[in-house]
Amino acid sequence: xxxxxxxxxxxxxxxxxxxxxxxxxxxxxxxxxxxxxxxxxxxxxxxxxxxxxxxxxxxxxxxxxxxxxxxxxxxxxxxxxxxxxxxxxxxxxxxxxxxxxxxxxxxxxxxxxxxxxxxxxxxxxxxxxxxxxxxxxxxxxxxxxxxxxxxxxxxxxxxxxxxxxxxxxxxxxxxxxxxxxxxxxxxxxxxxxxxxxxxxxxxxxxxxxxxxxxxxxxxxxxxxxxxxxxxxxxxxxxxxxxxxxxxxxxxxxxxxxxxxxxxxxxxxxxxxxxxxxxxxxxxxxxxxxxxxxxxxxxxxxxxxxxxxxxxxxxxxxxxxxxxxxxxxxxxxxxxxxxxxxxxxxxxxxxxxxxxxxxxxxxxxxxxxxxxxxxxxxxxxxxxxxx
Amino acid sequence: xxxxxxxxxxxxxxxxxxxxxxxxxxxxxxxxxxxxxxxxxxxxxxxxxxxxxxxxxxxxxxxxxxxxxxxxxxxxxxxxxxxxxxxxxxxxxxxxxxxxxxxxxxxxxxxxxxxxxxxxxxxxxxxxxxxxxxxxxxxxxxxxxxxxxxxxxxxxxxxxxxxxxxxxxxxxxxxxxxxxxxxxxxxxxxxxxxxxxxxxxxxxxxxxxxxxxxxxxxxxxxxxxxxxxx
Numbered sequence: 001x002x003x004x005x006x007x008x009x010x011x012x013x014x015x016x017x018x019x020x021x022x023x024x025x026x027x028x029x030x031x032x033x034x035x036x037x038x039x040x041x042x043x044x045x046x047x048x049x050x051x052x053x054x055x056x057x058x059x060x061x062x063x064x065x066x067x068x069x070x071x072x073x074x075x076x077x078x079x080x081x082x083x084x085x086x087x088x089x090x091x092x093x094x095x096x097x098x099x100x101x102x103x104x105x106x107x108x109x110x111x112x113x114x115x116x117x118x119x120x121x122x123x124x125x126x127x128x129x130x131x132x133x134x135x136x137x138x139x140x141x142x143x144x145x146x147x148x149x150x151x152x153x154x155x156x157x158x159x160x161x162x163x164x165x166x167x168x169x170x171x172x173x174x175x176x177x178x179x180x181x182x183x184x185x186x187x188x189x190x191x192x193x194x195x196x197x198x199x200x201x202x203x204x205x206x207x208x209x210x211x212x213x214x215x216x217x218x219x220x221x222x223x224x225x226x227x228x229x230x231x232x233x234x235x236x237x238x239x240x241x242x243x244x245x246x247x248x249x250x251x252x253x254x255x256x257x258x259x260x261x262x263x264x265x266x267x268x269x270x271x272x273x274x275x276x277x278x279x280x281x282x283x284x285x286x287x288x289x290x291x292x293x294x295x296x297x298x299x300x301x302x303x304x305x306x307x308x309x310x311x312x313x314x315x316x317x318x319x320x321x322x323x324x325x326x327x328x329x330x331x332x333x334x335x336x337x338x339x340x341x342x343x344x345x346x347x348x349x350x351x352x353x354x355x356x357x358x359x360x361x362x363x364x365x366x367x368x369x370x371x372x373x374x375x376x377x378x379x380x381x382x383x384x385x386x
Numbered sequence: 387x388x389x390x391x392x393x394x395x396x397x398x399x400x401x402x403x404x405x406x407x408x409x410x411x412x413x414x415x416x417x418x419x420x421x422x423x424x425x426x427x428x429x430x431x432x433x434x435x436x437x438x439x440x441x442x443x444x445x446x447x448x449x450x451x452x453x454x455x456x457x458x459x460x461x462x463x464x465x466x467x468x469x470x471x472x473x474x475x476x477x478x479x480x481x482x483x484x485x486x487x488x489x490x491x492x493x494x495x496x497x498x499x500x501x502x503x504x505x506x507x508x509x510x511x512x513x514x515x516x517x518x519x520x521x522x523x524x525x526x527x528x529x530x531x532x533x534x535x536x537x538x539x540x541x542x543x544x545x546x547x548x549x550x551x552x553x554x555x556x557x558x559x560x561x562x563x564x565x566x567x568x569x570x571x572x573x574x575x576x577x578x579x580x581x582x583x584x585x586x587x588x589x590x591x592x593x594x595x596x597x598x599x600x601x602x603x604x605x606x607x608x609x610x611x612x613x614x615x616x
Binding site for chain 2 (some may be wrong): 010013280289
């Protein structure tokens with residue numbers, strides 16, 4: 001134990017003697033880890049949020065395609081779908097996107113319906129009648145609006161439509177409600193000028209989750225012009241989108257990893273004359289090759305573990321405390337509403353372990369190997385002033 | 387007195403079988419008794435430092451045998467040589483080879499770090515040696531801040547911290563003025579009186595003629611050319 005402690009003590013003193021070099025390595029190393037970990041933490045968190053949001057979502061969304069494009073669907077289709085075995089409640093929905101040219105943002109406008117997932121309110125209440133609306137926190141922030149204020153939107157006929165804000169959804173951790181404006185069903189029908197008997201899509205509840213693909217297939221057979229999208233398909237799409245986005249970011253940040261690898265390689269191949277001499281001295285005065293390796297291993301461990309923990313901590317702060325300001329525009333999505341996103345800290349330990357494995361091990365190897373090469377040579381050179 | 391070091395027809399080649407092959411030692415046979423103070427004398431390139439390295443278990447001979455306290459060491463694996471080096475020898479190098487940016491005390495204790503010696507024992511030994519060499523007050527100063535003579539004492543203290551039986555010194559007076567050289571030899575004389583064997587490689591006549599020295603071995607071109615008999 002004394003041996004280990006004294007070697008560790010000497011390793012720390014040795015690192016302190018080369019302050020500038022070692023701080024530079026720690027800074028670059030931590031930045032690389034922080035960049036990569038930020039992407040991984042954010043992507044994982046977004047995927048988890050998507051999964052949680054969609055967990056309350058409809059089992060099947062039935063859309064109608066005309067000439068390959070999304071079209072309004074007859075609400076009466078709902079009655080036929082409801083008669084299928086295993087199907088629970090079937091609800092036609094009206095919703096759409098709204099571009100606010102003044103603030104250059106997109107909102108999602110949805111009509112209140114029975115199958116609305118549970119929405120957490122920050123304050124106020126849900127829409128109860130025509131002329132009212134409930135908005136996401138992102139919308140309220142963009143519009144600088146409070147409960148009781150009137151929200152003015154331009155409807156599909158180009159006429160102004162006002163509604164009184166009755167409540168505000170919690171934007172924290174919820175991408176879905178952030179840009180959401182909720183109208184009464186009738187208000188929304190008028191706003192979009194949707195003809196009677198038509199809906200944007202139909203949502204279907206299936207009693208047994210295992211039967212969802214079968215029910216989807218039956219709906220497709222019943223209405224060949226529709227596209228039933230299952231919850232699993234939506235989940236996969238979200239995951240693919242986030243994976244694709246994070247993949248893009250990781251590719252970009254791979255350059256910093258390469259730069260770090262070059263630095264590590266440079267360190268590996270470029271053990272300085274001073275360090276070589278020190279190894280020679282230590283060997284000459286009775287240090288074994290294993291003692292030198294323990295010393296260099298300790299030095300490498302201190303640098304790599306410190307940098308790794310620092311990098312992970314920085315990434316955690318960046319993503320979960322600051323809302324990932326550097327990555328959100330790329331990873332979060334198409335919406336241009338960017339409130340201060342308070343992500344819930346979902347951490348995939350497997351990813352963290354992999355990142356640690358892929359950065360700590362190569363660094364340790366690049367530190368220990370050249371020292372080992374130097375340590376296995378006879379200390380005789382030190383007698384000759386070498 | 388019993389033999390402490392014995393070499394039998396040792397040869398040492400560098401860059402063997404290459405165009406620049408050098409035969410640094412040629413059939414060197416030598417015995418050194420316990421408690422003896424001996425000088426290896428010769429010009430540069432005569433093989434003194436090579437012989438000192440082989441005796442001090444820092445390198446292995448190309449052929450021939452070396453015995454330290456009747457134990458053949460010339461074919462031992464590296465870790466055994468390290469153990470012998472750590473337990474038996476104290477080295478004083480020509481260039482001192484101190485680590486300049488750490489304190490004198492740390493330099494002195496370095497040989498003990500891997501040995502597992504308790505911290506209490508380390509401190510006790512260090513204090514004793516520092517006091518003896520009159521550098522206790524400088525213990526916590528960086529080596530780079532010490533004078534040449536003080537650095538020399540730190541190097542001697544480091545050589546003694548393991549309580550070695552044999553002290554090996556390579557050109558120890560090469561960078562010292564006559565006063566410091568005399569002081570160094572006085573310290574070595576005291577250590578020799580305590581029973582430590584002292585082997586010095588030098589071409590400094592001041593060392594060779596010092597009262598400490600029992601025998602002078604003369605070397606030329608890797609061979610011993612005189613002084614074999616005590």
